[in-house]
Amino acid sequence: MKMSKKPQFSRRLEGVSESATLKLNATVQAMKAQGVDIINLTAGEPDFWVPDAAKSAVIEALQANRSKYTPVPGIPELREAVATKTNRQQMSLAQEDLWKASHVVITNGAKQALFNALLALLNPGDAVLIPSPYWLSYPEMVKIAGGIPQFISAPLSQGFKIQPQQLENALNFQVKAIILNSPCNPTGAVYSKEEFQALAKVLSHHPAAGNVWIISDEIYDRIHFGRIPFCSFLDAAPELRDRTITLNGLSKSAAMTGWRVGWSVASEEITQAMIIIQGQSTSGINALAQWAGLAAIQLPEENFVSQIQSFKQRRDLLLDQLKNRIHLELFTPDGAFYAFIGIRYYLKPGENSIGFAQRLLEEAHVAVVPGTPFGEQQFIRLSFATDPKAIAEGCRRFSQYLN
Ligand SMILES: Cc1ncc(COP(=O)(O)O)c(C=O)c1O
Missing domain, CATH: 3.90.1150.10 (Aspartate Aminotransferase, domain 1)
Structure with a gap:
């Protein structure tokens, strides 16, 4: 037996x-x-x-046989379009800091962008700060990447947002990154520009914050209801450009969940590191989905x-x-x-x-x-x-x- x-x-x-x-x-x-x-x-x-423009684009790309391997970080047209979109949302960046295609990695949903970022940043035992409640994949991904999730409580009484003093108290030399998510899943809380600026001040001046990365998950950017306008973290804190990774994608904002089109936007150094990880894991995303994504991202806001x-x-x-x-x-x-x-x-x-x-x-x-x-x-x-x-x-x- x-x-x-x-x-x-x-x-x-x-x-x-x-x-x-x-x-x-x-x-x-x-x-x-x-x-x-x-x-x-x-x-x-x-x-x-899914927007009709995305459906037509995928059919056209298929008929034109644009279905071979693409460059690992994505087709140049889509990387360029993501850079343009991000620059529009981060108007406070100085002219010389504006994003270019080379700062963008197209990923299998924002989920893979987050994985790439955590794998590129974390060493075993590094702590990652996560405001709680949080999107349920954050702590699990941090653990898989060898890190330790550390939570900062953002209760209902605080509008489900963290306060600068809490961030101040949570920072120490073990912390490698913080994950921010606005609008937030599961609470729907949205940080205003002033609230992000107050957090950014701590991340700029705290003695233990100098090497802390900010991962800003902005996947719900388009879905907000007017009371607090959406603010991209770097629009509030352009001074933190070189240690911020902005994550986004088309799953929620263009109803394209199954197409798996997400991305990261960040400085060239960390982008190169994430490209190495992506090149050895997925080789990049489905070619046809990228053409569909390009059509969707170019649609006017109206x-x-x-x-x-x-x-x-x-x-x-x-x-x-x-x-x-x-x-x-x-x-x-x-x-x-x-x-x-x-x-x-x-x-x-x-x-x-x-x-x-x-x-x-x-x-x-x-x-x-x-x-x-x-x-x-x-x-x-x-x-x-x-x-x-x-x-x-x-x-x-x-x-x-x-x-
Ligand atoms: C906060 C948040 N980030 C990221 C994702 C992942 O999105 P994607 O489908 O682009 O991988 C989700 C999906 O539910 C989410 O709610």
Whole structure:
């Protein structure tokens, strides 16, 4: 008889969790397959279609056989277009500091840009500061890259944002980077220019901050609702240009999640390091997706206005449906397409948001994402990137369930 021996995998995976959202999605799909009528408020992607210009561009590129390997950091046209877009968002940069194609790496979604950055920066034991709540992949990626995630609490009472004094207290010589994310997943919090400037001041002057890199994840840049305009970190802090890596992509802003078009924009030195990593891992992204991405990034802003208005109306609908539940802790998101809601009052003794989300799914047939993997045990995330009827019905069931 064969002895069954536990396979030995890399220690790199110790303490790294699988994606909680993907796992939950599997349960939802299984219940749906059994015919259960589920209202799904877990979506991490817009429910709009890919722009027609991107569809035409991909067909054209395919017919013209533009489907061989591309340069590792991407086709020059797309790198150039990303540099132009970023310069438009970072108007405070001095003329000689403006971005060029050579500062851009096109990646398999913003996710790979973040991986490239962490692998290029971290040595074992380096700490990475992460405001909490956070997008659930940040700490896991930091761990895979050999780093240690260190959290700075950004509670609801602070509008889910960190204060300069907290950053001051968190910095020490072990810290190699900080990950900022505005608009934020899961909270929808948006940092104003002044708030970023206050954080930048600490990152410029703190005695232990001189070698700290700023990774600014701006993937939700287009999705904000007017109260606080989107501010790219370097527009607030051009003096930190040489140690900031700006991440972005088309997944959320152009509804192109499956195309996997993201990028990093950073100084040439770190860009070269990230190109080495990408060259030895993926060799760059799908050629055809890059042509589609080029068409999408060149579309005028007006093309997306109705999508943003629609997200805003859905946000208002969701909050309106829940506002009478006085024991829910509600926060009005200024960007992204999630409402992060406190459910402390409704938890059973010893229960956290995972148990609550499970009950809600099984008993009320509403799927939401528990806050636990985002760093908040007593919150849940409701996505409003779905049809208003589903939002209204989901809120009705949720509200009734709380009775
Ligand atoms: C904050 C944040 N950053 C990055 C990503 C990854 O985006 P992409 O699809 O471009 O890899 C996501 C996706 O959910 C996200 O929410």
